[in-house]
Amino acid sequence: MATVEERVKEVTAQVLKLDSDQIKLDDSFTADLGAESVQSIELVAMFEEEFGIEMDEDAALSVETVGKAVDFITQVCAEQGVDVEE
């Protein structure tokens, strides 16, 4: 199974139309990867679908970087009993 980091990068690449190899953990979704507000909503939706979790919108949308998204999703998966590869 792919790791959380790999899956987060893959979803991010798909939504923002980027190459996943070019996405770094300290990339900001908005400043570095060019996510607009509508795409932020789409990212949250796609992360929920990818991991089968439900995230609080305010908390999810306050996550700024890819690395922090990995941490946040890992934490939510643990809270909601979803097994993931860290």
Add this chain to the structure above:
Amino acid sequence: MKLILLDITNDTRCNFYPLALGRPIWELRCGFNSLGDKLIAKIGAKDVACFVPDYMADSYRTKTKYPVNDLTVLQVNDLLILNPCIKAESFDVAVSGPSEVGLDEQGNVMYARIAKDDTGKLSTDNIEAFIADVKAKLPNVKSALPRWQYIWDLILNNAEQISTDFSAAGQHGIEGTVEQPNAIRGSKKDIYIAPGVMVHPMVVIDAEHGPVYIDNDAEIHPFTRIEGPCYVGKQAIMLGAKCREGNSIGPLCRIGGEVEESIIHGHSNKYHDGFLGHAYVGEWVNLGAFTTNSDLKNDYSNVSVMMDGRHAIDTGSVKVGSLIGDHVKTSIGTLFNTGSYVGPMALIMGTGKPLPKYIPAFAWFIEGIVTKGFGKRKLYETAKMAMSRRKSQWTQTEQDMWDAVFEMTAPIRKQAVKKGRRAMLTR
């Protein structure tokens, strides 16, 4: 005699959604004022109390002078309990006399006249138990009183109701300021321009086919045309509007573009061009420029509306526009399909295409699908901001009520979000 307005949770409340999600049914407007105003005036009641669904009781207390959900009011008087869906002008039951309960064909209480001596027989543990006892222990009669069945009945009867209310108000003439040049068509007996109203030059007021009542301190900007029957509420501003027949514009609204046979509650904005027809619009709504609704299908067949997001209800009318809940915000270029339902607090980004006919409460409709968007808290922040711009306050009790509505409407919203996700995944 104490008049009790009764709107408790039952199977038919949802016929008056999305507006009734945030207020009791008698607060719905038709003609000059609310259904409750008409019932109270018809009965001539001085002493009024009311019962509403628990989740809105605290909020409603802040908006009414009458006692809300106070069971003690049931114990000490002759009572007249009224279903708020009764058409006031048709109510012909004696308000005093021996106890009598009028039930419709489904067994719903349309009215209950309760003599003081009988109140002791009735449970006052809660309003539901009280009503159950009223039906079980007091003489029942069949009641065929005409009633409002659905929210669109109010739209479809609005023009007639305005004419009725104009006659009842008994006022005509010009007490406000009318700057020249202006054109007033029809009889001046069919026009009332209240004190404080400012009608700018180049306005047409056409009362040839029905009365026009412009309430206190409204402002009518140049190039507005107002056709009767029409009611323009207090402090409303008409901004070059093509205001066709049958409109009730609520207090403090700002209205431009073309509006026809629509009811708009207070504090709502339709500042710019765009057509709104046969629509019912809640409070604190903002319709962006070129927001337009269809109110007539291309094949002239009856319009259907989905009140629950699943089942289409035939309105029996070829003309029904949109039902737009409180605090809805639409972007520029939003296109509503014929008979659309837009739940309160929904935020709409138009796509250039007609939108789905059912948009749930608190939905963020973005890029053609229902999403969770930035969530409920962001919608509250927007509502708070919109209200503060008009010197009104968003309160915790208001928020608590909307929190309850958010929970009530969660299942259908989740389904719509899921559907949106599927669409998103296939793009």
